[in-house]
Amino acid sequence: MRKNKQLLIVGIILAVILLGILFLNQNKLRLSDNEQLMLSVTDTSEQEGITGPHGGELFLKDGLGLELVFHESGATSLFKLYPYWQKKLLAPADVSVTIALSRLGRSAQLFHFRAEDDYLISDQEVAEPHAFELVIVAEYQDKTYRWHHSEAEGRVEMSDTTLRNSGIELATAGSAVIHSEITLPGEITFNEHDIVHVVPRLPGMVVSIERHHGQKVEKGEVLAIMESTMLADLRSQYLLARRRQALAQTIYDREEQLWREKITARQDFLTAQQQREEASIAVQLAAERLRALGVQPESALSGKKLARYEIRSPIAGIVIKEGVVRGEVVKEDKTAYIVADISTVWAAIRVFPRNLNQIHVDQLAVVRANTHDLKREGKVIYVTTPLDEQTRTAVARIQLDNQDEQWRPGMFVKADFQIDAVEVPVAVLLEGVQTLEDQPVVFGRYGDFFETRPLKLGRSDDQMVEVVEGLLAGEQYATNNSFIIKSELGKAGAAHEH
Missing domain, CATH: 2.40.420.20 (conserved putative lor/sdh protein from methanococcus maripaludis s2 fold)
Known part of the structure; x- marks a missing residue:
């Protein structure tokens, strides 16, 4: 009986011990997360270089703690401070904090804080980079606390x-x-003012092709040779007129001599003079007909075929179209060749509707062909009034000097227009x-x-x-x-x- 009573007492003691352990564990679980984390912080009168519960730099001095966190929201960065007293969170309104921030080459910047939830938030943004010296001043219970801190981000x-x-x-x-600029796309084209359509100016048959598409030609160089019966007739008329002129001159000289010797009447002399003048006019008319066709009258005296006609280039340039073949019978208005002078070219630049008011005649622009490493300045000579029906754009023509022939029609280019200077x-x-x-x-x-x-x-x-x-x-x-x-x-x- 006595033994059973002793066992009962031991059981009661063990039960009390177990209940005590459970009670202590429950109380520990009721501690806040911040209190749990603060238990790990070493008690010291002043410490720096410690990471606080919220991942920021923790500053401790005489029981007061401030945890400094950079609060970032999008592109905005602010200072956030969590205050502690004796390892426990303080109400943020109970502590007053000011931070003086100084950067290299800049004057100091003061940050004040307002209470928000369980922390203090700065009244202005913290600019990048976060390289600065900080002096932190806190006031709590009529006592002032100071810390110094530095960040050296982005510094070499x-x-x-x-x-x-x-x-x-x-x-x-x-x-x-x-100098504000806009850049617009375009391409190099021929200068349309320096393109010539070469026509024979008389009918005939092509007997020889001397120059072909893409070849360079000089002014007056033979492009093709024709035979024309019309030219043969005109040359014959010129030769006949010259012979008549020679005969009329001979008669005039004879009649003048006889009239001076009073052998013939004055009327015979005047008739001979009139015939000489008419013959001279006939020669001039026949010569002008030949010159109008680009044929020198003296060519009829060379002894060559009277029907031979040479189509010559009126300008120096390159042949961009060859419109005749050997043996073809052509009319006087057929385009036999097209020759372009490429000493100047145009940059045809597309101007979008939003840029129309920014582009004008005489405006300077720099034209670039990046794939060919070319750059040249030119002037706008014309801006089209009607818009293209498909692209709804206008065209600005920029004339470029091309004596070195580096700019080739068909090149894609970009043009930089200066639109403002501020x-x-x-x-x-x-x-x-x-x-x-x-x-x-x-x-x-x-x-x-x-x-x-x-x-x-x-x-x-x-x-x-x-x-x-x-x-x-x-x-x-x-x-x-x-x-x-x-x-x-x-x-x-x-x-x-x-």
């Missing part, structure tokens, strides 16, 4: 000697005139702009350091680009070989991580 140290050896050049941001307060050279994380940047020079400066860019031309935000007038930045600094940043693992 490089001495002047290294700078020279790397070939990196510096420039200073400042005001500049930006002075901007801050601009940088395009060669100094790099891209980091899909954002344009330059590398500012501050003492022995280069630091990334993300930019918001505005208008640009082929040399300069306007800086809307990110760099101040008077600041130095890297231009030539700035990609070396970008490479050094990559080696240093200076990518943006928060």
Whole structure:
């Protein structure tokens, strides 16, 4: 009986112990997540370099803790602060915090905070890059706490000697005139004012082809040879008129001599004079008929075939069409050849409706044929009034000098038109702009350091680009070989991580 009573007491004690253990475990599970995490933080009067419960930098001093977090929402970055007292979260309204932020080459920036949920949020954005010195000042229960913190994201140290050896050049941001441009597509065409349709001007049969399509010809060079009965008749008339003129001159000379010797009457002399003048007029008329066909009258005296007719090029250029063949009988108005002078060409540029008011006659443009590495300046000589029915575009013709014959009709080109010239307060050279994380940047020079400066860019031309935000007038930045600094940043693992 006594033994059973002892066993009962032991059982009661064991049950109490088990209940106690369960009670302690339940109370532990009721602790907040932040309290659980704070149990792992070493108790110290002042510490830095500790990661807090929310993944930020934790600053501790005399029981007060501030956890600094970069809160990013899209392109916006703010400071977020979680306050603690004796390892427990404080109500954010109970503590007042101010942060003074300073950057290389910039004046200090003050951040104030407002309470929101269980944290404090800054009153302004934190600009990229996150390279700066921070002085954090907190006030709690009539006591002031201070911490110092630095971030060196996007910063590379490089001495002047290294700078020279790397070939990196510096420039200073400042005001500049930006020449705004638009680029439009087009192609090279012949200068229509320098295209000649060559016609025989008399009927006949082609007996010889001297020049062919694509060949260069000089002014007056023979293109083809014909035989024409009409030309034979005209040359015969010219020869006959010359002989009559010679006979009339002989009669005139004789009658003049006889009249002076008073052998013949004056009337005979006057008749001979009239016949001489009529013969001379007949020769001139026959000669003009030949010249009108491009035939020199003297050719009838050469002894060659009277029916031979040479089709000659009226200009120097290239044959772009050959319209006759040997043995063909052609009429006087048939286009035998088309010859184009290519010492000047046109760039026919397509002008879209939205750009019509920006393009005008006498406007300068730079025409580029990138596949052929060609570039030349020209002037707009004409803009078509009607729009193309299919493309709904107008055509601007730009005349280009082509003495070197590098521009060939049919080439696809682009034309850069200057449409505006605006002075901007801050601009940088395009060669100094790099891209980091899909954002344009330059590398500012501050003492022995280069630091990334993300930019918001505005208008640009082929040399300069306007800086809307990110760099101040008077600041130095890297231009030539700035990609070396970008490479050094990559080696240093200076990518943006928060």
